[in-house]
Amino acid sequence: MSGAIIYIKKDLNINHVQVEILVGILNLYSLLGSAAAGRTSDLIGRRRTMVVAAVIFLIGALLMGLATNYAFLMFGRFIAGIGVGYALVIAPVYTVEVSPESSRGFLTSFPEVFINGGILLGYVSNVAFSKLPTHLSWRFMLGIGAIPSVFLAISIITMPESPRWLVMKGRLHEARIVLNKTSESPEEAESRLRDIKEAAGIPEHCNGDVVQVPKHPKGDNVWKELFISPTQSIKHIVLTGIGIHFFQQASGIDSVVLYSPTIFERAGIKSDHDRLLATVAMGCVKTVFILVATFLLDRVGRRPLLLTSFGGMTISLILLSIGLTVIDRSNGQVTWAVALCVMMVSIYVALFSIGAGPIAWVYGSEVFPLKLRATGFSVGVAVNRVTSGVISMTFLSLEKAITIQGAFFLYAGIAGMAWVFFFTLMPETQGKTLEETVALFGTFFKWRSTARELKGKKMNNSDQIQMATRDVVSS
Numbered sequence: 001m002s003g004a005i006i007y008i009k010k011d012l013n014i015n016h017v018q019v020e021i022l023v024g025i026l027n028l029y030s031l032l033g034s035a036a037a038g039r040t041s042d043l044i045g046r047r048r049t050m051v052v053a054a055v056i057f058l059i060g061a062l063l064m065g066l067a068t069n070y071a072f073l074m075f076g077r078f079i080a081g082i083g084v085g086y087a088l089v090i091a092p093v094y095t096v097e098v099s100p101e102s103s104r105g106f107l108t109s110f111p112e113v114f115i116n117g118g119i120l121l122g123y124v125s126n127v128a129f130s131k132l133p134t135h136l137s138w139r140f141m142l143g144i145g146a147i148p149s150v151f152l153a154i155s156i157i158t159m160p161e162s163p164r165w166l167v168m169k170g171r172l173h174e175a176r177i178v179l180n181k182t183s184e185s186p187e188e189a190e191s192r193l194r195d196i197k198e199a200a201g202i203p204e205h206c207n208g209d210v211v212q213v214p215k216h217p218k219g220d221n222v223w224k225e226l227f228i229s230p231t232q233s234i235k236h237i238v239l240t241g242i243g244i245h246f247f248q249q250a251s252g253i254d255s256v257v258l259y260s261p262t263i264f265e266r267a268g269i270k271s272d273h274d275r276l277l278a279t280v281a282m283g284c285v286k287t288v289f290i291l292v293a294t295f296l297l298d299r300v301g302r303r304p305l306l307l308t309s310f311g312g313m314t315i316s317l318i319l320l321s322i323g324l325t326v327i328d329r330s331n332g333q334v335t336w337a338v339a340l341c342v343m344m345v346s347i348y349v350a351l352f353s354i355g356a357g358p359i360a361w362v363y364g365s366e367v368f369p370l371k372l373r374a375t376g377f378s379v380g381v382a383v384n385r386v387t388s389g390v391i392s393m394t395f396l397s398l399e400k401a402i403t404i405q406g407a408f409f410l411y412a413g414i415a416g417m418a419w420v421f422f423f424t425l426m427p428e429t430q431g432k433t434l435e436e437t438v439a440l441f442g443t444f445f446k447w448r449s450t451a452r453e454l455k456g457k458k459m460n461n462s463d464q465i466q467m468a469t470r471d472v473v474s475s
Contacts, residue, residue, distance in 0.1 A: 003126025004138040016396045024393030026081040027385040033085020038378035046094040046162040056083030057149035065143020088381045092365040097162040105297030109358035116290045120283035127276045167196045173209035199370040222375045233442035241367045245384035247418035248360040252411030254388045255395040267341035285346045289353035301430040309355020310419040317412035320344035324405040
């Protein structure tokens with residue numbers, strides 16, 4: 001959309017408010033998909049829900065590509081937005097549930113990796129189609145999105161169902177098969193199965209192929225547990241799990257991604273083609289650094305990457321604002337300030353990609369307990385999309401009200417607040433099972449002492465198992 005909007009404005013003669021609505025409304029439409037995705041995936045399974053998302057994507061892209069006027073285009077955005085909502089919820093939930101503990105961060109960052117790959121392909125296709133007549137260029141830029149959705153639907157055929165969803169339905173034999181395929185050893189597969197059964201409320205002695213899953217008491221409602229009468233642990237989980245989605249978007253990433261040609265124009269790059277090429281370069285940086293993040297998540301941990309990300313984003317946004325201020329107040333072109341702006345945009349998206357981008361999806365999908373995961377993560381995605389929609393639908397108006405440099409100073413302040421929030425409230429989840437992760441929460445600002453206590457208990461249990469094993473061997 002960042003490139004297509006240049007030609008849509010010319011072809012459909014729309015004003016800046018219509019541009020903001022067209023660009024940002026997708027995120028609000030996606031609320032419908034994210035709200036339905038959790039319940040849908042609990043009913044029909046994670047795999048079938050991904051098929052639903054792929055079909056909706058296909059229809060939305062075709063409608064946008066065939067749009068004849070602004071209203072038709074908005075309808076296409078509405079359909080595509082529902083697909084976005086479905087996909088943003090189900091992809092991380094499925095990945096975190098099928099992944100072994102040792103590589104969960106690496107694999108759960110893949111949705112963000114391929115979102116960035118898609119953004120980069122979007123930038124490249126913008127350049128490729130920019131030479132077409134105006135009335136065709138933007139339609140090809142948007143309509144070509146139908147192709148990946150076909151490949152998505154086909155690829156799902158080869159994917160196993162989530163073992164956690166299978167256990168929730170009492171299908172232990174199928175869950176065991178999937179766990180054996182996705183674990184590093186048979187022992188790990190059995191350990192994962194025991195943890196999932198315990199979380200689902202299935203007694204340990206129930207080992208049949210299909211078992212009866214205990215029904216929750218009447219009134220045992222996930223919404224009630226999440227928001228009406230949550231435990232201290234759930235309050236802490238909701239605060240961090242949803243807070244990370246809010247700050248990911250409130251720090252301004254969608255303004256940079258969607259309005260990058262506008263930013264580069266304000267920085268002194270006037271040619272449409274040159275601005276699109278600059279966005280391709282930015283997309284390459286964003287994609288390369290998200291790949292770097294996938295290899296660091298399970299080695300370095302979530303917290304160090306997230307704190308580095310938001311700290312660096314704060315500094316880069318301040319420097320970008322300074323560069324734009326210098327350009328705005330100078331009579332001629334200030335080469336060093338133009339270079340500073342382009343560099344700071346690239347550094348900002350790089351820092352976003354190594355932390356804030358992937359970790360919001362990894363962390364948000366792994367902290368909720370099994371029974372609350374799909375719904376809790378759906379709420380996180382809803383907050384993510386609303387925030388994204390507000391940011392992208394107000395950027396041009398914000399620019400007119402407080403200048404473009406003022407807008408980025410504002411985003412810098414929010415990114416700084418995010419750093420403080422994560423430093424004080426966010427426990428590290430690296431190397432822990434999904435079930436162990438839940439135990440870290442509940443003490444808010446004192447989570448570090450809770451983590452030390454849990455580590456001590458784990459070491460004591462490990463020592464007792466080793467002693468028992470030696471006694472058995474010696475006897």
